[in-house]
Amino acid sequence: MQNSGGLRSAFPFLLPALVSLFLVGLVPLAVVFFYSLHDTFGGNMFFWVGGQWFYRVISSQEFYAALLRSFSFSVLILSIQIPLGIYIALKMPRSGTLVAAALILLTIPMLTPKIVVGYLWKVMVQPENGLITQAFAEVGVILDMNNVFWTWTILILMDLWHWTGLVVLLCYARLRTIPDAQYQAASIDGASRWSVFRNIELPKMRLVLAIAFLLRFMDSFTMYTEAYVVTRGGPGVSTVFLSHELVQTGLIQFDLGEAGAMAVIYFVIVVLISALFYRIILPSPLKNAGK
Numbered sequence: 421m422q423n424s425g426g427l428r429s430a431f432p433f434l435l436p437a438l439v440s441l442f443l444v445g446l447v448p449l450a451v452v453f454f455y456s457l458h459d460t461f462g463g464n465m466f467f468w469v470g471g472q473w474f475y476r477v478i479s480s481q482e483f484y485a486a487l488l489r490s491f492s493f494s495v496l497i498l499s500i501q502i503p504l505g506i507y508i509a510l511k512m513p514r515s516g517t518l519v520a521a522a523l524i525l526l527t528i529p530m531l532t533p534k535i536v537v538g539y540l541w542k543v544m545v546q547p548e549n550g551l552i553t554q555a556f557a558e559v560g561v562i563l564d565m566n567n568v569f570w571t572w573t574i575l576i577l578m579d580l581w582h583w584t585g586l587v588v589l590l591c592y593a594r595l596r597t598i599p600d601a602q603y604q605a606a607s608i609d610g611a612s613r614w615s616v617f618r619n620i621e622l623p624k625m626r627l628v629l630a631i632a633f634l635l636r637f638m639d640s641f642t643m644y645t646e647a648y649v650v651t652r653g654g655p656g657v658s659t660v661f662l663s664h665e666l667v668q669t670g671l672i673q674f675d676l677g678e679a680g681a682m683a684v685i686y687f688v689i690v691v692l693i694s695a696l697f698y699r700i701i702l703p704s705p706l707k708n709a710g711k
Contacts, residue, residue, distance in 0.1 A: 449687065455680030473681035483682065485657070486665040487689075493572075493661065494640040497579050501636060502629065504580070505587025510621070512592055523592075526585035534582075538649025541578045545650070568658045571651055575659065578646060583636060590628040598624055633697050638690055662686060 456473055458466040477483050513519055529537075544552040545565055552574070556563040564570055598620065606616045644663035647653075653660040660668075666686060670679030 452680045452683045455676045456684050457677075457680075459677050469677065473677040474685070476678055477681045477685060482665060483662075486660055486662040489658075489660065490641050490643075490662040493575070493643070494637055496572075496576055497640045498633065498636060500576070501580055501584050501587055502632060505584050505632065506591050506625070506629075508584070508588045509591035509595055510617070512588070514596065523589070526588050529582050530585050532582070534645040535649060537578065537582050538646040541574065541646070542650045545574055565651070566655045568655060571655060571659055575647055575650065578650065579640060579643070582646070583639065586635065587632045590632050591625050594625045594628045595621060630698060634694050637697060638694060641690060641693075642686075 454466075457468065457470060459469045459472075460466050512522055532540075541552075544550045545563060547553060547563075547565070550563075553563045563574075565574070602620055603616065606620060611619070642663050643661065644667065647659055647661060648664060651659040653664055662682075663686075666679060666682050669675050669682060
């Protein structure tokens, strides 16, 4: 009964957020779904075609190739960024003047707009006077942005620079909540550093790691602006991700029906994979909520 009363009293405060979510989330999604089931020849005249556009999308080799590139990029990012963020968070001091400076430096890249990040890295990989190009040249390495390996390497480095701070901040904030008494007890018991991490720190970071996984997967899987500014989808189509394929179909070719179907499929993939991550990392979220 107390929980029901609490929910009722909190509802007025949640109402503005629910209305905003409805207007900016559900309404556009409904419009996109409407487009996916219709065809138009201009003049706002729509004709029912059913699942025709969905069949065209799932029969397209370009769709599966772009999907594979997007998924591969997300896997690479998560496999590097999450362990790196945990490592940096563990190495940061628990207190002192350097903590504030470190937190500011970690936050600055996240506050940088995506298009600015893209142009910043595009300038740094210019073939003649780019800062990264020159740094590679100093060690005898030629940075060729017409090479698929180097193009993917730069995109991965760019994303690591942009968003690793998010993982660090989430993990560091959770680590700061662990009482010193637990570390002292582990020290008295002679626990190794790995044992402390596995039995004390990692379980405490379980929730924030779930949040980091979900946020970073959704963002990396739908990345468009930064990659397009730096590579324009090249060399060839090696960096044409699913987001690029969607924009090409909807905004450039103006195939609204096919783009709508692709967007719906894109949305379903993101939701399903995010739900899978959530269930794997937090199999019993309600049970562990109080821990």
